Amino acid sequence: MLSYFLRRLLMAIPVMFFVAVFVFLLLRLTPGDPAQAIAGDQATPAQLQQIRESLGLNEPLSVQFVTWIGRMAHGDFGVSLISQQPVLKMIGQRIGPTVALALVAMGLTVLISLPMGVLAAWRHGGLTDRAVMAFSVIGFSVPVFVIGYVLIGVFAVNLKWFPVQGYKPLADGIGPFAHRIFLPGLALASIYIALVSRMTRASMLEVLREDYVRTARAKGLPEIVVLFRHALRNAAIPILTVVGTGFAMMISGVVVTETVFNIPGLGRLVVDAVLARDYPLIQAIILLTAGTYVLINLLIDLSYALTDPRIRFQ
Amino acid sequence: MSLTTSAPESPRRRLMDAPPHWTTVLASVVLIAIVLMALFAPVIANFEPTSLNAMKRLKPADATYWMGTDSYGRDLFSRVVYGARVSLMVGAGVALGSIVIGLPLGLLAGWFRGLDAVLMRMMDGLMAIPGILLAIAIVALTNAGLTTVVIAIMLPEIPQVVRLVRSRVLATRSETFVDAAVLLGTAPLRLIWRHLLPSTLAPLIVQGTYIYAAAILTEAALSFLGVGIGTETPSWGNIMAEGRLYFAMNPWLVFWPAIVLSLCILSINLLGDALRDRLDPKMKGRSA
Numbered sequence: 001m002l003s004y005f006l007r008r009l010l011m012a013i014p015v016m017f018f019v020a021v022f023v024f025l026l027l028r029l030t031p032g033d034p035a036q037a038i039a040g041d042q043a044t045p046a047q048l049q050q051i052r053e054s055l056g057l058n059e060p061l062s063v064q065f066v067t068w069i070g071r072m073a074h075g076d077f078g079v080s081l082i083s084q085q086p087v088l089k090m091i092g093q094r095i096g097p098t099v100a101l102a103l104v105a106m107g108l109t110v111l112i113s114l115p116m117g118v119l120a121a122w123r124h125g126g127l128t129d130r131a132v133m134a135f136s137v138i139g140f141s142v143p144v145f146v147i148g149y150v151l152i153g154v155f156a157v158n159l160k161w162f163p164v165q166g167y168k169p170l171a172d173g174i175g176p177f178a179h180r181i182f183l184p185g186l187a188l189a190s191i192y193i194a195l196v197s198r199m200t201r202a203s204m205l206e207v208l209r210e211d212y213v214r215t216a217r218a219k220g221l222p223e224i225v226v227l228f229r230h231a232l233r234n235a236a237i238p239i240l241t242v243v244g245t246g247f248a249m250m251i252s253g254v255v256v257t258e259t260v261f262n263i264p265g266l267g268r269l270v271v272d273a274v275l276a277r278d279y280p281l282i283q284a285i286i287l288l289t290a291g292t293y294v295l296i297n298l299l300i301d302l303s304y305a306l307t308d309p310r311i312r313f314q
Numbered sequence: 315m316s317l318t319t320s321a322p323e324s325p326r327r328r329l330m331d332a333p334p335h336w337t338t339v340l341a342s343v344v345l346i347a348i349v350l351m352a353l354f355a356p357v358i359a360n361f362e363p364t365s366l367n368a369m370k371r372l373k374p375a376d377a378t379y380w381m382g383t384d385s386y387g388r389d390l391f392s393r394v395v396y397g398a399r400v401s402l403m404v405g406a407g408v409a410l411g412s413i414v415i416g417l418p419l420g421l422l423a424g425w426f427r428g429l430d431a432v433l434m435r436m437m438d439g440l441m442a443i444p445g446i447l448l449a450i451a452i453v454a455l456t457n458a459g460l461t462t463v464v465i466a467i468m469l470p471e472i473p474q475v476v477r478l479v480r481s482r483v484l485a486t487r488s489e490t491f492v493d494a495a496v497l498l499g500t501a502p503l504r505l506i507w508r509h510l511l512p513s514t515l516a517p518l519i520v521q522g523t524y525i526y527a528a529a530i531l532t533e534a535a536l537s538f539l540g541v542g543i544g545t546e547t548p549s550w551g552n553i554m555a556e557g558r559l560y561f562a563m564n565p566w567l568v569f570w571p572a573i574v575l576s577l578c579i580l581s582i583n584l585l586g587d588a589l590r591d592r593l594d595p596k597m598k599g600r601s602a
Contacts, residue, residue: 018439141579252446
């Protein structure tokens with residue numbers, strides 16, 4: 001188990017290295033001079049030169065890269081070009097709403113899509129099955145922001161059940177928090193629900209043909225126990241995989257959802273950072289999300305090893 | 315015709331041997347209609363998509379303005395018709411581009427094991443960066459032309475293609491006919507071209523349809539965030555992005571393009587599913 005863990009951990013290092021290279025090159029090789037962006041259009045060549053000097057932009061790319069990696073290894077992600085604040089501090093101020101939104105969406109996804117997928121597989125070919133599949137195909141076909149606007153139009157503007165926009169942290173009480181985060185959470189979860197229910201159904205169909213399911217039924221267990229304890233558990237691995245790879249999709253959704261619902265999270269920060277060409281901030285946010293993606297997929301791989309002993313000895 | 319019937323395993327035979335599901339027929343009709351709409355946009359549209367009319371701002375739909383007018387008094391229907399051009403082109407560019415780049419990389423990674431480890435870690439790295447962040451960064455740091463948008467959306471899709479092709483090659487390389495070709499001394503590139511490439515094509519076409527659909531959605535999201543193609547060239551995405559500013563006054567500025575876009579994506583996805591079921595009978599009913 002430990003050696004499996006270490007091997008997986010070692011594989012994550014080159015992945016993160018390539019992420020760092022991509023991010024570094026992306027920002028250095030695109031046209032647009034960061035010095036110009038900081039100094040503004042009125043800057044003299046001397047001022048530009050001074051800014052380049054202080055940021056190390058005159059060094060060869062390889063030197064810049066090594067210096068950059070070295071600083072990050074010490075926890076120094078740099079200072080925002082625009083606000084002059086440490087990048088990590090700015091991210092820290094904005095990460096709360098984003099994490100809350102992602103967790104709510106994830107929770108809604110599990111609550112809605114697992115029963116949906118299980119039900120569809122159980123009633124394979126029936127009306128429920130077709131309804132779930134239709135929902136899932138439609139969920140893939142409508143942009144997240146349109147779903148957001150439909151939800152706002154119906155539940156906030158017409159029915160007035162929820163506020164139109166805005167965000168309150170959990171610290172302000174569970175009521176106001178839940179009231180404001182439910183619609184954005186649902187909008188963000190929609191595509192994820194489509195994905196996970198589809199995968200749950202496919203994986204359950206496979207498992208429901210197995211002998212142990214027949215045995216469980218034959219010994220008179222209630223159908224719900226057969227479905228959720230015996231079948232769903234064994235169907236879990238492909239579902240978990242989709243949850244992990246779908247995380248990147250969720251991040252994309254977060255950026256859009258935060259804009260629709262006016263939530264002051266990381267998504268808005270990254271759009272603002274890119275429009276202002278705030279290089280250190282863009283780099284830090286992309287590295288952070290990529291790191292989270294790698295970490296989540298690492299944890300999911302480890303959870304396979306915990307649930308399925310065969311994987312440990314590969 | 316006799317050629318196809320004498321080869322019962324050929325994909326073409328499988329494509330033809332049962333009548334299509336009604337959703338497939340409907341999806342094809344919708345998609346053909348949208349493609350025709352894009353091709354014959356100047357004939358179908360009542361107005362120039364960019365002609366302003368300050369007197370007719372934010373009009374509701376009527377007999378002249380079938381979907382109403384936007385905040386500049388431009389005819390929404392005409393803009394949606396022309397918008398099909400950009401959206402379909404972005405989809406095609408991204409799907410073709412990611413296959414043209416991903417296919418050779420996947421073939422090489424699957425066959426040359428030494429290359430595989432490095433290339434796949436690179437692909438993992440590219441996959442770890444959320445596609446929309448990468449796309450926003452590329453578009454915003456360069457300029458928002460059609461080519462830039464296509465490249466920005468295409469880059470995050472490449473790893474998907476590479477992984478798919480590689481997995482097909484890994485499955486095929488243990489087949490006897492590959493061993494035979496190796497023993498006959500076939501040169502690696504010729505072997506890849508003649509013996510490994512064909513097995514990747516069917517799943518690749520299916521994947522291509524999904525990438526096509528996803529690309530149109532991503533273009534819409536980029537436009538929505540304000541980093542897409544400029545509004546002088548209407549795309550479904552930037553029509554919605556403009557419309558959302560007036561959402562409270564007239565939500566149809568968002569909903570009309572959204573409906574057409576969603577129908578288009580839905581049709582492409584349904585056709586992709588149908589194609590997958592036909593080309594790979596093992597998958598039938600499992601995730602369709």
